[in-house]
Amino acid sequence: MANRLAHATSPYLLQHADNPVDWWEWGADAFAEARRRDVPVLLSVGYAACHWCHVMAHESFEDDDVAAALADRFVAIKVDREERPDVDAVYMGATTALTGQGGWPMTCFLTPDGEPFFAGTYYPREHFLQVLDAVWEAWTERRDAVERQGAALTEAIARTSARLTPDVLDEAALERSVRLVARDADPEHGGFGGAPKFPPSMTLEHLLRHHARTGDPSALELVERTCEAMARGGIYDQLAGGFARYAVDAAWVVPHFEKMLYDNAQLLRVYLHWYRATGSPLAERVVRETAEFLRADLRTPEGGFASALDADTDGVEGLTYVWTAEQLADVLGPADGARAAEVLSVTLEGTFEHGTSTLQLREDPDPEWWTGVRARLAEARAGRPQPARDDKVVTAWNGLAIAALAEAGELLGVPGYVDDARDCADLLLRLHVVDGRLRRASRGGVVGTAPGVAADHGDLAEGLLALHQATGETRWLDAAGELLEVALERFGDGAGGFYDVADDAERLVSRPKDPTDGPEPSGQSSLAGALATYAALTGSSRHREAAEAAVAAAGTLAKQVPRFAGWTLAVAEALAAGPLQVAVVGPDDGARLALERAARASSSPGLVLAVGEPDTPGVPLLADRPLVDGRPAAYVCRGFVCDRPVTTVEELERALAS
Template sequence: MAAESFEDRATADYLNEHFVSVKVDREERPDVDAVYMEAVQAATGQGGWPMTVFLTPDAEPFYFGTYFPPSPRHGLPSFRQVLEGVRQAWADRRAEVGEVAGKIVRDLAQREIAHQGAQPPGEQELAQALLGLTREYDPQRGGFAGAPKFPPSMVLEFLLRHHARTGAEGALQMARDTCERMARGGIYDQLGGGFARYSVDRDWIVPHFEKMLYDNALLCRVYAHLWRATGSDLARRVALETADFMVRELGTAQGGFSSALDADSDDGTGRHVEGAYYVWTPAELRETLGEQDAALAAQYFGVTEEGTFEHGRSVLQLPQGEGAFDAERIASVKDRLLARRAQRPEPGRDDKVVAAWNGLAIAALAETGAYFGRPDLVEAAVGAADLLVRVHLDEHARLARTSRDGRTGPNAGVLEDYADVAEGFLALASVTGEGVWLDFAGLLLDHVLNRFTDPGSGALYDTASDAERLIRRPQDPTDNATPSGWTAAAGALLSYAAHTGSEAHRTAAERALGVVKALGPRVPRFIGWGLAVAEALLDGPREIAVVGPALGEERTTALHRTALLGTAPGAVVAVGTVDSDEFPLLAGRPLVGGGAAAYVCRDFTCDAPTTDPERLGTVVGTR
């Protein structure tokens, strides 16, 4: 619509004469997007973007839709016809328009989520959720439902946690097969690493080529956890390549991570074309590699004369897997193709730093770096966390939603920002043994308790109690492309309670999870993160305290690594010396025989300590 209507001179002149036009960046203001999307869905039964909403001067919606074409087609009026109709209605029937707008706002106000007295889900609800996912699972292709197919990151985390807690092989099989299908498909960048936004087909072949930070952070963590559970070489490779992609291509000079890479780029003729940076023809392979290696590359990556994309071009994939090919020769081919691709015009980068998405990246990079002995990835996580503290946090520990070039943006953080940044800080505390990150997480979660939580019901709101007033206070517990702020907050609250013994935080987490009891059995695909948090609650979660004579000492390091590699759902890890006061979990946990020891606890009640990493691994599920 930007190209067809907003940039059309006649349409723009008409808009400017009769309307006050507001274009909302839904990444900057997810709250504004959420309340009007709810109105669109309530009135039309469907939603989507672009979203077109006409408001009264009091910001009350009275007419809306999604896409309107520049000329009438397929039963849709043109955008100009819509503008003329709305203007006429406002001029001739203003009282009627006001009544409609008022009714819409009143109806929205009655849609509060019933939450009073809700209890967290138990075994029955989680089993029903797993059964629902099994029914929707695509056993031939992996993933759920049909095209377009989105990476089910939060559901995959639930499946891995459910398997770890119950041993349900079906859950692991769905997670493993989906991850393999995605990793071998065109949705994954076979040369540079990282995932595109979604696949337009059911087979993961042709993506929408935009690469988002949040997708890659969530999937990096999922593949790292899949490796932790199974030892899969493919999972290890994809986790590391995705982590490297984030650092290399989304990292900013200030230490944070940019939001996205565009889908389109210059195709070499001055035209911006989707996928131009990523797709190949057989002729381009021959020009880059020579005849023999081009033939190998075409077979390996599934490049054909007909193409799998537009105009005879192919998206690189791994249709036959990797085992049948010479690894050294394939590595050479990939290096040369990557070098050639680097000569193409690159996709544009949205260099906005979003707090929530950086929190997800911090958690993924910290854990991936710890699992695979990559301190550079942990340092990248620390750098992003430091940026959030320096730039996004004010003196009252209130978060700004975005920054750019080290300058704070104008918009206040929403619930997902506080929750996901707290999640990242808690992961960083477990990996680094630096208690300051636990302290920062606590400051953020204090705001969740005081400014985002309904004190009566324990329900959570997406905006703070003192945020800019909209026509309604948005509140949505279901996942979208990222975990919902509601369930992400429940997870961070539960982890913080496990670290500190805070009953207030645990109670808040349990109350927040009541919505998962209602929605999990009915719509499990859309509340995957809540289901994953519920798995942690049912497992304890386990609290693992590792004390040693010194950080970095051999046995302390071995116990700490074993604890981090445990698959117990949502387990928290604290590591430090016996006299450390940075982690409450370490208090009163002495050395054993003068050496390092690990204590595995639930609700601060611990089993007998162990000095043996292998024994610890048996207790916490380390492979």
């Protein structure tokens, strides 16, 4: 018999709808029930693509003894961390404070007032039953101590969310951040640190922007080594494109197989910018393949992009993706199979489990041969059982996808990418904006009730501004401005930074605020980036000042641990390089297109672009920009102070280079 989660919109919660556990969704009713019964709350937080969440579900939450223990002594609440990042952030702070580490599934025990007093992550069944017994004993026998622990921990969480001292990221700080990042670089395998290795998307963008602004070759070298290693390793899907969440080893050979939208959207943009800076054929190939992965595997019928593909298939991690030499020969025949095994590093011993191997592509094979082989292997793999898809459409991550696809479509000349970005933006503005306020997620065309957090506003605004620059359509600029107004009014902390949640959001035991850039930009840094771009496009000094203040609010963090402030530093590079505004005016013809392409080829992180007819309504950069002798022209401006207009690509390239 299904439990209360049967009515949820979250795929993760729906995975638990048939558990014998009497689950509640997060909300006032669940805590009221805990107060009525005078019992503690078990809070279990995870997400649909999480491998160890599945393991704990099978071991414990599908077990009748565990269900009975929970029913007798607790109110059990299940939360999708992707749907409620605010809840996740507060209680992950508690988990880290208590255990020294975090992760998912996250298991917290709370008072009926929501104060955490004990926490952990994954527990095997027998250990979990012991924990339930111990927590119940503490609750019934040592209540005063438990409540003191909860109050002290809640106070500690609030302190960790307190303001960092603002610090300006000047030229010296930006140069030093690159040196600090370089100290952690792996000179053999690329990337930073040791195993496990996560794609350092925002740090790579920071390094690319620093190189573009200063010409520092060491920054570009770090990017190229890492990007090539990832693209040739097992973390990259050599058959269908797209990156897995992380590699369990230092050499990028064995991935944790879940594929997340936020990783692939950010990496698509990083590889696009690497291609723009160098013309690398490998970078261009990865951009095109990753874009096609997003379109083929994550696009939803409504026009958005799904959150993730699962790490497991039929309960087995990597089942869809790994191969043996014998399987290659079965699909390709003995000769091509043997050649493919060598090219793809498929060994008799295996590089993964049970003699299977992930696919790597350490060198580029003959393209004519590889094109056919890749297609045949992809077709065979499509006949295998496939991982489940979390088809929840998350606002922030779709904003990242909009930005990446809009830029890629224009730079590579693929209109379909821009069309997909436009469709996604239409969906989000039509469905996710309710009564003038942004919501976090939807599924199947039904928007959820969770309000948008700061990252939703910042990342969506970033995507809309990229789409405006790709299409020239003013509605995207207007919509981005409206989102940023809400953010400035509702999320500010009074000192230049931003809280993760609005001032009228549900009150939790603390108001989360974390400037750290993790697997995706923090709410604060995403807003800083969008504010800087909007200021450059409109000339708004108010938005420019807000962007500078938001960067400074994370300045201390960026100086101390720059790898955890990658997007903040990327925005700081854009602010240092710009605003560099390029207005290309004229009728939609070949001459205007040539100037537009030259502008888009610039890698300056502070550049924004407006293209259209002179004095296009609603586009400030096109105001008072006449044609030159009846011909299309480009105006290169710095802070709305412009050089003389140019009419040839060569003149524009010289102006941008200067």
